[in-house]
Amino acid sequence: MLKINHISKSFGGKPVIQDISGEFKKGLTNLIIGSSGTGKSVLLKCIVGLINPDEGNVFYDLRNFTEADKEMKAEIRREIGMLFQGGALFDSKTVEGNVMFPLDILTKMPMEEKLDRVNFCLQRVGLENVNKKMPSEISGGMKKRVGIARAIVNNPNYLFCDEPNSGLDPQTSILIDDLIGEITHEFDITTIVVTHDMNSVMGIGEQIMFLHKGRKLWEGSNKDITHSGVEELHDFVFSNKVMQSLKEKG
């Protein structure tokens, strides 16, 4: 379980996120949603420690990450897997090298074992026979899958995904969403996905936090989202043409 307490962050005196608290449950796909510029990615970066919040704390299974020393932070980070918006694959390494990288750095596994683990993860995300390809030789969707394989290769307890569907076609988006959902349940990890894609919300949003203008306005599941009673969330959900037509059809 991951808990955030009163997180606030400003840039140049301008508040980007304000007083956000919440719990992200283990074994569930937790979504942080909201329009562009509402502070979703900033909140995610505060949670993983890429940005230090001005106020508030992040707890990883009761361990205070925000106030931890560098050693403790490094230790917690080794339990984290993260899928970045653009995949963030290392250009100089092959697909296999990218997925193996956390094992090379963080473990002392023998090479054979590492290769088995890499092949298992690549198979798990539906990629085969791409081990020796460079990131520049594969498609955007494949990069995301390699990113997921790299994120799960070290058996993380926490999986973070920043806009996993950005730049992908609808079919590939659904595949990536399903993959994230399946992995969360299969490995019983705490997954947090930042997105503004309504397909993801309706598809995998078991626990959703809605942000608007840097504040948390609503929390619930995808089953409750269409009748939340929150005007801003209603506007966000039904700004999507598909959702609009569904609403019109009742």
Added chain:
Amino acid sequence: MTGFGRYILFLGSLVVRMESFKTYYRLTLEECVQIGLKSVWLVALVASFMGAVTTVQTAYNMVSPLIPRYVISQVVREMTILELAPTIIAVIFAGKVGSSMAGGLGTMRITEQIDALEVMGINSASYLVLPKIIASLLMYPLLVVVAGVSSMVAGYLVGGITGIITPTDYIYGIRFYFDDYSVTFAMIKSFVFAFLISSVSSFKGYYTTGGALEVGIATTAAVTTSVIAVLTADYLLAQLLYVR
């Protein structure tokens, strides 16, 4: 001053939370190939032209028949060892290797590859930059040696082919009153310049923010700042090390 303070903090961050020796050893060897071996031909080519031009221009300016011809190669030797090889090659090194370091790190920053390392609990500055600095410290002095030899060999060939100076006179001039302190001086300069170029370029690249345009700006800044740092250090070292 803020920038200089950040640079000092950046240097400090290279030696904390380090990975295993094996990791740095492998990365440093990879960087040695990128930085050193892949620069040998360019350095040899540039230095050869420098040596050839110095030979021709020295001969052109020596109008007095009272000055022996072997002075040409003596001048080529001194200029090559003290300035052309360490300093001019540093400018070439900053343009080729420094820009590549800044561009590479800047691209890694804007494509979140550096964030990916940090999220894994790796000290990205140390992991990415320290091997580049160590490899530069190892390879740049060797490149300076290559440059020195290429320059003097090119002077020998051009002098002989054009009839400016006989091969015997050239060799005599190269050996005449040779002070090995100038080689020590060139090596000290090489280490200082290698450190400045690699660390300044990496610093500029590592802290890039924005997009492709900013990577270009960081790359330009890396080259200009490191060249200015090299020239400033060149002057300071001349003041310090010539006093014997």
